[in-house]
Amino acid sequence: MSDTPKSLDALRERIDAVDSDILRLISERAACAKRVAEIKTQEDPDTVFYRPEREAQVLRRIMALNEGPLDAEEMARLFREIMSACLALEQPVKVAYLGPEGTFTQQAALKHFGHSAVSLPMAAIDEVFREVEAGAVHYGVVPVENSTEGVVNHTLDSFMDSSMRICGEAVLRIHQHLLVSSNTRKDKVSRIYSHPQSFAQCRKWLDAHYPHAERVAVASNAEAAKLVKTEWHSAAIAGDMAAKLYDLERIAEKIEDSPDNSTRFLIIGNHDVPMSGEDKTSVVVAMRNQPGALHELLEPFHRHAIDLTRLETRPSRSGVWNYVFFIDFKGHRDEPRVAAVLEEVRLRAADLKVLGSYPMGVL
Numbered sequence: 001m002s003d004t005p006k007s008l009d010a011l012r013e014r015i016d017a018v019d020s021d022i023l024r025l026i027s028e029r030a031a032c033a034k035r036v037a038e039i040k041t042q043e044d045p046d047t048v049f050y051r052p053e054r055e056a057q058v059l060r061r062i063m064a065l066n067e068g069p070l071d072a073e074e075m076a077r078l079f080r081e082i083m084s085a086c087l088a089l090e091q092p093v094k095v096a097y098l099g100p101e102g103t104f105t106q107q108a109a110l111k112h113f114g115h116s117a118v119s120l121p122m123a124a125i126d127e128v129f130r131e132v133e134a135g136a137v138h139y140g141v142v143p144v145e146n147s148t149e150g151v152v153n154h155t156l157d158s159f160m161d162s163s164m165r166i167c168g169e170a171v172l173r174i175h176q177h178l179l180v181s182s183n184t185r186k187d188k189v190s191r192i193y194s195h196p197q198s199f200a201q202c203r204k205w206l207d208a209h210y211p212h213a214e215r216v217a218v219a220s221n222a223e224a225a226k227l228v229k230t231e232w233h234s235a236a237i238a239g240d241m242a243a244k245l246y247d248l249e250r251i252a253e254k255i256e257d258s259p260d261n262s263t264r265f266l267i268i269g270n271h272d273v274p275m276s277g278e279d280k281t282s283v284v285v286a287m288r289n290q291p292g293a294l295h296e297l298l299e300p301f302h303r304h305a306i307d308l309t310r311l312e313t314r315p316s317r318s319g320v321w322n323y324v325f326f327i328d329f330k331g332h333r334d335e336p337r338v339a340a341v342l343e344e345v346r347l348r349a350a351d352l353k354v355l356g357s358y359p360m361g362v363l
């Protein structure tokens, strides 16, 4: 900006003028969203207001257009919140997540839907599924895999008995901190609370720094943070949200053993999502128990050059030695190439369920 004013007063005057423009433009955008809602309702009284494919396109476009000085992710986060507020004007979206309040799953829900969504904590993964199934909430958010600790079996198992569809994914960088309360004697920490996954993610750090402290596994990091408030000799391992919620001090930050520790979350809902241009599909397949079954299952993906992003095996609940495979791959079920593969797999498998095609996580 060559005509940027030089003095503080002049710069603030410029900022005020820019803010007025931003305000006017955001209001104009919100008015468009309200009108969109009217049209959607006219076309279909049971319309779905939240459109994950459109949101992904909006955010990707902003990231591609951005020329700085803010980085593309930061800019997309701002637009995420603007869109969240626009959607709330159309319909306040209710989202159930694996609680309690302050968990990484809540952080993922807010990252995906923005802060205008109403987020409701649930005590267990199957409760999140049940709430969505019952129509008590519009969407649910559950963890599915961690880069260090692997898959969340409970989530995969819940899909076997459910008709819920996957409408999106969110990937969160997970930073773990060692937290204490104002009552804690920092030099006397003899017990550490956390979720088993978090202990596993910080194993080496704990062995090096607190080899003699008792490690007590609890149901969630937020629960761990809560317990610390009442004991002078205890600490907790948890993330930023729990630290803020329970007003705890971080005595060691980012103590996870792997620097790119991240968790993937799934957004579950009860409708299919159209193509966004960069999509993934998740399926669950039961194969007949015979030699070469896995090869037979994967061969069509290879032949059609479809990129697999994940393959998990879980014991099937029916039949002692039968297995089911959870497969994620790039592409949308409406693409002819993907539809062809799914058709071939359907013929070879004992059972095939498409859990959903959805936009690849943007933020």
Ligand SMILES: O=C(O)C(=O)C[C@]1(C(=O)O)C=C[C@@H](O)C=C1
Pocket (backbone or CB within 6 Å): 033, 036, 037, 049, 050, 051, 052, 054, 055, 058, 082, 083, 084, 086, 087, 090
């Ligand atoms: O394009 C739409 O369908 C809208 O409702 C508008 C809008 C937006 O603010 O851009 C809001 C909510 C939807 O989830 C997607 C996009």
